[in-house]
Amino acid sequence: MERFSLSVDLSDLQSRLHPLLHTISTSSLLQNIKPSTTVDGLAVLSFLLTLLVYLTRGWIWDKADPHYNVYFERPQVVDSASIGKTTTTRNISRRLEEGGYECVIFWGSQSGTAERFAETLSRECYLHFGINALVADLSEYDAESIARVQPNHFVIFLLSTYGEGDPSDNTSGLWEWIKQIRDKGREIGGLRYLAFGLGNSNYKHYNRVLDVVADALDAASASALMPRQKGDDANGATEEDFQTWKDDVFALFRSLGYGEQEVAYQPTVTVDFTGQELQGETDIMTSLHHQQSTTNSAIVPLVIKKAHELFSRGDRNCMHLELDLGNSDIVYKTGDHIGIWPSNPGEEVDRLLDALGVQHRRQETLTITSLNRSLKLKAPSPTTLEIVIRNYLEICGPVARKTVLDLSQFAPTPAARATLLAFGQDRARYERFTAGTHITLARLMQFASPNKTWDSLPLSFVIENLLALQPRYYSISSSSVISPRRIAITALVVNKPLPGESPATIHGLTSNYLLSNSALASNADVPLPTYQRISTDAHGTVPGTRILAHIRKSKFKLPITSSTPLILISAGTGFAPFRAFLQERAKLHALGKPVGKIILFFGCRNHNDFIYRDEIEKNQLQLGDNLEVLTAFSRAQGERKVYVQERVEECAERVIEALDQGANMYICGKASMAREVDGRLEDAAGKWKGLADGEVKAWVEGLKKRGKWKADVWG
Known part of the structure; x- marks a missing residue:
């Protein structure tokens, strides 16, 4: 230079x-x-x-x-370029022509599932039909160029819906373009497409993104090569629904004249051990499967500065953690989310290494090379096998039935192969099996072959069939006005017991990871997983409680005017953002600012689970008549069982009146609770306001468009 x-x-x-x-x-x-x-x-x-x-x-x-x-340049950007990312144009039509592709598979994903489906579909299209398909992140191309895709090509959309019918972050460009062609009545008659949606029927706007996109394309005279189909994650059926849709897609290809061939396993990556020690440390923070954007910050290490238990008694933990932003450039706003990047527990890492018969190679350096220029690597290269398994792959997740069938070809014994085929070929049987058994890839391998390791299973298969490790999101429970450099998290530790003769527990990955790092005592009556801690400095010399995280912007914000009345509806840890809301309003009130009336609905199991009770009572003293708290306890001994949606229904007339007078309403908690609240308020609005069904819908949509009715919910 x-x-x-x-x-x-x-x-x-x-x-x-x-x-x-x-x-x-x-x-x-x-x-x-x-x-x-x-x-x-x-x-x-x-x-x-x-x-x-x-x-x-x-x-x-x-x-x-x-x-x-x-x-x-960020190191991960350079790395991704070195593994074959060669996008030179944002015009998808030109890219298809230049690359000799027959179709493009666009994915819109918040958690990574749609991206994995896109990679799987691309690989199988080529292996079975010789179709060269480009896997494309929607954010990397100009959406309007989709209209210029020629009839000799076709477009496949894999679109996820999250929250209240929201598109994923990388789908924003497509979302705006779809609005334009819908509102302006544009014609794109030459476009041929297929579409599959990923959603959760617990949410009110189930698979809304798929429906909006497909409806707009159909209205613009685009040709749907087959009816749209939807995956429902409410009961964990997304994998099966995708497999059913993929079978229909392959039937379509056969009807279009594509010849199908049976093929043996062909890897998309190669994995080679170098026989040498890894020079230096792998920077986990810059190598995770994460893209910084206007919505998501960079990943930074945060130290847990404070932790305490919120439940007064019982066999569960609910933690309050405070994370120090330190000297980082990261900032947050009240109502934002924090994404926590966990690592896998040591027990599951050892289980997978044992099943593969590679415990002795866990510290060896290996290189991973992509054989498909359009696919991103899930882990850095070079690295070690242990680092890949511990920090980059979802080894604790369930196994799709399709993976069971594919795994059978590498079974170490005929008996193991027969076991896998029996489950893989019978959907009902496999669903019964997984309902009462905690099945991960390693557990499945040990179940099918308890006495013999899977020496012939390629590591490339493991890397391809496991998801890239993804962050888990939590609503931030601190106010950026009160605590600008310290983020609070409210996290329930999940340990789900399974029914069946052999007791089993599914441990929540990130909640137990946080509990382990917090050094709080566990209240659970089952042994908890153990995690490797990350040192508090970049050189690995100081043991401590550092976790990796990033901030995701949210639209779940307080109104600018402090005199605007608030209706806050929450259950359990859904109270987290409302803790911050109350802190800000109490501060403004103390400064002499006018503060609007606040009605807080809070539901939980019993009085022992009443999180932040002392703080809420303090807020009541500070705000006086400006804060009214209405509780609902569903399992309180000697009391009538009441859920928060029932309490809202009892006060529906007051809520509707407040909304008509300009109040802002916020709902936070499980999607099923939010859907119940919506339904009961809509029924009440029809009754108290004398509105027909269509008028009620228009009233609700009007409030939501003006930001007066907001929800922050999860499955």
Whole structure:
């Protein structure tokens, strides 16, 4: 790299300075200037030298460094480029032509599932039908270029819906374009497409993104090659629904004249051990499957500065954690989310290494190379096998039935193969089996072959069939006004017992990871997993409680005007963002600002689970009549069972009146609770306001469009 050079072409210098020197020499003004003192002479000389320096900048000195941008590139961006990411245009039509692709598989994903489905579909399209399909992140192409895709190509959409019918972050460009073609009545008759949606029927707007996109394309005269289909994660059926849809897609290909062939396993990545020790440490923070954007911050290490238990008794834990932002550039706003990046527990890491028969190679350096230029690697390279399994793959998740069938070809014994085929070929039987048994890939392998390791199973198969490790999101329970450099999390520790003769428990990955790092005592009556802690400094010399996290912006915000009344409806840890809301309103009230009336609905099991009770009572003293708290206990001994949605229904007339008078309503908690609240308020609105069904819907949609009715919910 070069910042300064003295190599000068004198003839070029003379030609560049000649016009200026001629102007100076012939100027009558300069001819009459005669320095009368030494100071005047120095001033003239200084002027001429300054002029010379200015004219030669960027040519003789301070020449541009062609590699200057490297200083600002994120390492993971460089890595992704080195593994074959060759996108040179944002025009998808041109990209298909230049790359010789027959179709593009667009994915819109918040958790990574749609992306994995896209990669799987692309691989199988090529192996079974020879169809060269481009896997494409929707954010990497201009959505309007989709309209220019030629009829000899086709487009496949895999679109997820989350929250209250919201598109994933990387789908925003498509979402805006769809609105344009819908509102302006544009025609895109040459486009051929297929579409599959990922959603959860517990949510009110189940698979809304798929329906909005497909409806708009159909109205614009695009040709749907087959009816849209939906995956429902309410009962964990997304994998099965995708498999059913994929079978229909392959039937379509056969009807279109594509020849199908049976193929053996062909990897999309190669995994090779180098036989050498890894030089230096893998920077987990910069290598995770994460894309910084206007919505998501960079990943940063945060230290747990404070932790305490919120439940007064019982066999469950609910933690309050405070994370220090330190000197990082990360900022948050009240109502935002924090994404926690967990690691896998040591027991499950060992279980998978044992099943594969590679315990002795856990610390060996390996390289991972992609054989498909459009696919991203799930882990850095080079690295070690243990690092890949512990930090980059979802080894604790359930196994799809399709994976069971694919795994059978590598079974170490005929009996193991027969076991896998029996479950893989019978959907009902496999669903019964997984309902009462905690099945991960390693557990499945040990179940099918308890006495023999899977030596013939390629590591490439493991990497391909396991999801990339994803963050888990929590509503931030602190106020950025009160605590700008410290983030609070309210986390329930999940340990789900399974029915059946052999007791089994599914441990929530991230909640137990946080509990382990918090150093709080567990209230559970079952052994908990153990996790490897991350050191508190970058050099790994200080043991401590550092976790990796990033901030995700949210639209779940307080109104600008503090006098706006609030209706807050929550259950359990859904109270988290409302803790911050109350803190801000109490602070404004203390400063003499006008504060609107707040009605807080809070539901939980019993009085022992009444989280932040002391703080809420303090808020009541601070805010006086401006805060009313209405509780609902569903399992309180000696009391009538009441759920929060029932309490809202009892006060529906007051809630509706407050909404009509300009109040903002916020709902936070499980999607099923939010759907119940919506339904009961809509029924009440029809009754109290005398509205027909269509009028009630219009009333609700109007409130939501104006930001007066907001929800932050999860499955």
